[in-house]
Amino acid sequence: MSEKRFVRIWTEINVEEVEKHLIYIEDLYGSCGNCKKLGLNYLKDIKCPACGTTFKYAATTLKSPADSIKILNRIKSAGVQLTLIEREDFTKAQAKDALGSLFKKE
Numbered sequence: 001m002s003e004k005r006f007v008r009i010w011t012e013i014n015v016e017e018v019e020k021h022l023i024y025i026e027d028l029y030g031s032c033g034n035c036k037k038l039g040l041n042y043l044k045d046i047k048c049p050a051c052g053t054t055f056k057y058a059a060t061t062l063k064s065p066a067d068s069i070k071i072l073n074r075i076k077s078a079g080v081q082l083t084l085i086e087r088e089d090f091t092k093a094q095a096k097d098a099l100g101s102l103f104k105k106e
């Protein structure tokens with residue numbers, strides 16, 4: 001059997017699309033990126049119980065790659081369809097998007 005490992009892959013995302021389907025993971029619990037509802041279970045709640053948004057992406061507030069791998073393993077064992085995004089990358093993408101829309105107004 002060949003060994004499997006997690007690696008980070010660069011991909012192009014639509015910031016608005018990701019924002020609408022994002023769950024933030026803080027260790028065991030998550031919060032909705034859309035309505036900010038707290039205390040979600042990212043392994044069970046595929047939809048936000050408050051605003052009904054479906055989660056496709058996850059970003060973690062945990063900094064260590066080891067913690068991200070723990071989360072990825074939990075997601076995998078639970079059979080949940082969530083793509084983990086590097087929080088820092090996403091925050092940068094959001095900032096750039098905000099800047100872009102500022103310029104569009106001029």
Ligand SMILES: [Zn+2]
Nearest residue numbers: 032035048051
């Ligand atoms: Zn929500």
